Amino acid sequence: AFQAAWAAACKLGASTVLVPAELEFLVGPISFSGPYCKPNILFQLEGTILAPTNAKAWGSGLLQWLEFTKLSGLSIQGSGTINGRGQQWWTYSDPNDDEDDDKYNEELERMPRVKPTALRFYGSSNVVVAGIKIVNSSQCHLKFDNCQGVLVHDLTISSPENSLNTDGIHLQNSKDVSIHHTNLACGDDCISIQTGCSNIYIHNVNCGPGHGISIGGLGRDNTKACVSNVTVRDVNMFRTMTGVRIKTWQGGIGLVQDIRFSNIQVSEVQTPIMIDQFYCDKRTCTNQTSAVAVSGVQYENIRGTFTIKPLHFACSDSSPCSGITLTGVQLKPVQIAHYHLNNPFCWQAFGELFTPTIPPIACLQIGKPAGNNLQSYHDIC
Numbered sequence: 001a002f003q004a005a006w007a008a009a010c011k012l013g014a015s016t017v018l019v020p021a022e023l024e025f026l027v028g029p030i031s032f033s034g035p036y037c038k039p040n041i042l043f044q045l046e047g048t049i050l051a052p053t054n055a056k057a058w059g060s061g062l063l064q065w066l067e068f069t070k071l072s073g074l075s076i077q078g079s080g081t082i083n084g085r086g087q088q089w090w091t092y093s094d095p096n097d098d099e100d101d102d103k104y105n106e107e108l109e110r111m112p113r114v115k116p117t118a119l120r121f122y123g124s125s126n127v128v129v130a131g132i133k134i135v136n137s138s139q140c141h142l143k144f145d146n147c148q149g150v151l152v153h154d155l156t157i158s159s160p161e162n163s164l165n166t167d168g169i170h171l172q173n174s175k176d177v178s179i180h181h182t183n184l185a186c187g188d189d190c191i192s193i194q195t196g197c198s199n200i201y202i203h204n205v206n207c208g209p210g211h212g213i214s215i216g217g218l219g220r221d222n223t224k225a226c227v228s229n230v231t232v233r234d235v236n237m238f239r240t241m242t243g244v245r246i247k248t249w250q251g252g253i254g255l256v257q258d259i260r261f262s263n264i265q266v267s268e269v270q271t272p273i274m275i276d277q278f279y280c281d282k283r284t285c286t287n288q289t290s291a292v293a294v295s296g297v298q299y300e301n302i303r304g305t306f307t308i309k310p311l312h313f314a315c316s317d318s319s320p321c322s323g324i325t326l327t328g329v330q331l332k333p334v335q336i337a338h339y340h341l342n343n344p345f346c347w348q349a350f351g352e353l354f355t356p357t358i359p360p361i362a363c364l365q366i367g368k369p370a371g372n373n374l375q376s377y378h379d380i381c
Helices: 002-012 087-092 102-110
Strands: 016-019 024-026 030-033 042-045 048-050 064-069 075-077 081-083 117-122 125-130 133-135 142-145 148-153 156-158 169-172 175-185 191-193 197-207 213-218 224-238 242-248 253-269 271-276 293-306 311-314 321-327 330-333 345-347 349-353
Touching: 002 016, 002 030, 169 175, 169 197, 191 197, 197 213, 213 224, 213 253, 224 242, 242 253, 242 293, 253 271, 271 293
Parallel strands: 016 042, 024 048, 030 064, 042 075, 048 081, 064 117, 075 125, 081 133, 117 142, 125 148, 133 156, 142 169, 148 175, 156 175, 169 191, 175 197, 191 213, 197 224, 213 242, 224 253, 242 271, 253 293, 271 311, 293 321, 293 330, 311 345, 321 349
Antiparallel strands: none
């Protein structure tokens, strides 16, 4: 039914595909694709779309469930819900889970190891996603790959804190993106900004639970990564792992430049401010010299409470962080059982304190790193 409705809308252009209210639709993996579709299709979602929970529907594993590719002017809006029903996959990933239901476990064993993103856009321009809810994805909830001109607003994303790898919104190789008035609660980064992204504007977003708003991880497996002109402002973070974070793997090349984090309110966040150029999600990662450089990062009015450490700047010896500025940073500790409070930490981090901070951040090195002639973004990227 969905394929037939899409085929008709595709021929007409400036048409509407309506998913009616108060109805639930079980939909297997599907691609709504151009490039031969007429532009400006409206996908009006008022009902609920449910993902299959039987292993057969996923074959040997798929990277996405609902995919929109090579489209122009597509809007998905409404008050409906996309429900990824990903609980099977999360349990699969948890060796400590004492689930006693044998039938459930049998089904679980058959689920493919590759977990699908719930809603993915690829190679599209002037995309709008507004009003809908995306819940309980098995992995990332909403992903934009190779897109230009993206507007996301009044969206709700929700999955439990312990659902592994369930990023809220994932951006990659996408430009001119605006995300605002959106509520994100998940088991990984609320928003993840990956390589190839520029002109990203995020404001009036609530994040938590989750891992915060992250640029990276960048430069994995010695790859080149470039991110520029990102603004994150007027954001509330509640009980997240980090607040605003930049993370890069050792051995990469490239540059993160012109980043602004402004008016971020944090409440019981483990580490509100973080740059980690030694990011590693395995037990050990090999020490490597080269690094994705980080330059020109403004922190302004980052306020609230932390439970582990107010600030962590771990920068590369060969490519120190430069142009870090702090203004109006006021972070106070909250003692929580099993958490050990730490002082601010900096390594090879250079910049300026424009106002006194709470707590005092004496470890930031004032000025520029010696002999560090940073190439321009244009030259590197």
